[in-house]
Amino acid sequence: MILKVENLSKDYLAGKNLVSALKDINLEIEKGDFIGIMGPSGSGKSTLLYLLGGLDKPTNGDIVLDGENIASFSDYSATLVRRRNIGFVFQFFNLLPTLTAEENIMLPLIIDGKNPKKYRERLELILDKTGLLQRRNHKPDQLSGGEQQRVALARALITEPAIILADEPTGNLDSKTSVSIMSLLKEASVLFNQTIVMVTHDPRAAAYADRLVFLRDGEITEQSKFAEDADLNERLHDILIAQERLGY
Numbered sequence: 001m002i003l004k005v006e007n008l009s010k011d012y013l014a015g016k017n018l019v020s021a022l023k024d025i026n027l028e029i030e031k032g033d034f035i036g037i038m039g040p041s042g043s044g045k046s047t048l049l050y051l052l053g054g055l056d057k058p059t060n061g062d063i064v065l066d067g068e069n070i071a072s073f074s075d076y077s078a079t080l081v082r083r084r085n086i087g088f089v090f091q092f093f094n095l096l097p098t099l100t101a102e103e104n105i106m107l108p109l110i111i112d113g114k115n116p117k118k119y120r121e122r123l124e125l126i127l128d129k130t131g132l133l134q135r136r137n138h139k140p141d142q143l144s145g146g147e148q149q150r151v152a153l154a155r156a157l158i159t160e161p162a163i164i165l166a167d168e169p170t171g172n173l174d175s176k177t178s179v180s181i182m183s184l185l186k187e188a189s190v191l192f193n194q195t196i197v198m199v200t201h202d203p204r205a206a207a208y209a210d211r212l213v214f215l216r217d218g219e220i221t222e223q224s225k226f227a228e229d230a231d232l233n234e235r236l237h238d239i240l241i242a243q244e245r246l247g248y
Helices: 045-052 075-085 101-111 116-129 145-158 175-191 232-246
Strands: 003-014 017-029 034-038 060-065 086-089 163-167 196-199 211-216 219-225
Touching: 003 045, 017 045, 017 219, 034 045, 034 175, 045 060, 045 163, 045 196, 075 086, 086 145, 101 116, 101 145, 116 145, 116 175, 145 175, 175 196, 211 232, 219 232
Parallel strands: 034 196, 034 211, 086 163, 163 196
Antiparallel strands: 003 017, 003 060, 211 219
């Protein structure tokens, strides 16, 4: 078990009103799982992802990542966990414009005081698998949107994190590029036995996951696992049926 969430809740004050963004969420994720989180706008998808990544603190509940309950960590300890054990892939890439692709990828190692030379072999493998070998010395403004997202994925992989959290990773990409990025995420989950939790509103992106978690009004309404031999079209069909059944 790489991640276990127990009775996780998150409340916010909106003016004088208390808003429950998440209500008693329970979730278990094993190493190598590729989980898709879906739900309508306001269902709590991004809130859950931010809590899992230590970017926010829950009101109640536990988040046990690789044996440590990060829900109770101080801000400093949570920062170290994010730096060393969690990879992030966001919709808008978040690359530093003055750095090359390779420098952006290696940045988490440098910030953490690690010797980049020890990661050269892994870097070359990741550059190869993400198709960036010939673009490694280009800066973000010299790369397409799809290439920038590949750099973001490579950056998330370089530290060998316990888990990668992806928030709408195809939301800023055209359909053809989205297929390419989702294929890479799927390949990463298999090649590196990488655990991935992805928030998406796109059924086509969700079809690449192995298991889906559906949220509504801050609660898990359903979880489903695809058959191992199901192809993308079969998975997409099942997702559309589930969305219709759940009223999404």
